[in-house]
Amino acid sequence: DTGVSQNPRHKITKRGQNVTFRCDPISEHNRLYWYRQTLGQGPEFLTYFQNEAQLEKSRLLSDRFSAERPKGSFSTLEIQRTEQGDSAMYLCASSPEGQGYNEQFFGPGTRLTVL
Amino acid sequence: GNSVTQMEGPVTLSEEAFLTINCTYTATGYPSLFWYVQYPGEGLQLLLKATKADDKGSNKGFEATYRKETTSFHLEKGSVQVSDSAVYFCALSLYNTDKLIFGTGTRLQVFP
Numbered sequence: 001d002t003g004v005s006q007n008p009r010h011k012i013t014k015r016g017q018n019v020t021f022r023c024d025p026i027s028e029h030n031r032l033y034w035y036r037q038t039l040g041q042g043p044e045f046l047t048y049f050q051n052e053a054q055l056e057k058s059r060l061l062s063d064r065f066s067a068e069r070p071k072g073s074f075s076t077l078e079i080q081r082t083e084q085g086d087s088a089m090y091l092c093a094s095s096p097e098g099q100g101y102n103e104q105f106f107g108p109g110t111r112l113t114v115l
Numbered sequence: 116g117n118s119v120t121q122m123e124g125p126v127t128l129s130e131e132a133f134l135t136i137n138c139t140y141t142a143t144g145y146p147s148l149f150w151y152v153q154y155p156g157e158g159l160q161l162l163l164k165a166t167k168a169d170d171k172g173s174n175k176g177f178e179a180t181y182r183k184e185t186t187s188f189h190l191e192k193g194s195v196q197v198s199d200s201a202v203y204f205c206a207l208s209l210y211n212t213d214k215l216i217f218g219t220g221t222r223l224q225v226f227p
Contacts (some may be wrong), residue, residue: 004158031213038164042119042204042217056212091159095213102213106159 002026004107006092011083012113020078021110022052032075033104034067035091036060043091048096049075082114117142121205121218128225129197136190136221138179138205148172148181148188148205149215153202162190162203195225 005024013019025032030051035043046065047057051072061067064082069075077084089111093104122137140146150162150172163172167184177192188205205218 033214035215040219041214042206042219045214045216048214056214093159103161103164104213105216108158 004092004094004105006090006107006110008110009108010111010113012115014115015084016081017082018078019082019112020076020089021092021112023075023077023092023094023107025074025092026105027073028096029094029105030097031071031095031102031104032069033093033095034075034077035093037089037091037109038087046077079112082112084114087112087114117207117209117216118145119205119207119216119218121203121221123219124202124222126210126221126223128223130197130225130227131194132225134190134192134199134223136205136223137216138188138190140186140188140205140207142207142209144209146209146223148179149206149208150177150179150188150190150215151206153204154202155201155222159204171200195223197225197227199223200225 007022033048034046037043049069064080067077089109091109092107095102095104118141120139147166149164151159152162161172165172165181171180179190202220202222204220206215
């Protein structure tokens with residue numbers, strides 16, 4: 001399967017703990033995006049990378065959130081000191097670089113539950 | 116700011132009925148418009164797109180026309196099937212950034 005993969009698929013943690021999610025994009029895609037989706041809502045943009053450079057961060061991405069893409073391939077999203085409000089589906093997407101709009105391909109998501 | 120508004124669901128239809136899901140947008144500049152679909156237990160998939168005014172996107176029997184004058188991008192299908200049951204998201208992106216701005220989603224339930 002050459003699609004976007006995310007691990008883990010599910011994560012249950014206690015409030016105050018740190019969690020880290022991983023996203024592996026489609027191999028030839030140099031753009032990578034993170035979104036968050038809460039129940040009954042559409043995905044909300046968090047941040048995106050072009051290769052290893054983080055080019056944009058949403059105001060939703062508080063100081064407790066950090067994302068990296070150290071070698072321009074896979075990416076990690078870490079949440080420190082989790083809160084119950086962090087419970088959501090975290091989606092990763094990737095796209096090629098090019099003129100105009102380039103389709104984003106989404107992974108299956110990581111569902112986070114903070115107890 | 117930039118935003119997408121779509122009709123609330125669920126939309127419940129019988130098989131072979133006509134479907135319309137309304138979507139309107141607010142954007143600075145000239146956005147590209149999309150419909151994404153999320154089938155149960157699966158990730159988001161692009162259903163169709165339109166990148167400029169009066170373009171019609173189509174796929175799998177679904178259609179949507181980019182209407183700049185009414186800032187709308189309504190999704191239509193002439194005859195729905197049970198397999199179309201899913202959540203449909205309208206979204207936009209602006210030329211200078213590929214990030215997507217989504218509506219809240221509309222759940223479609225089709226019964227035989």
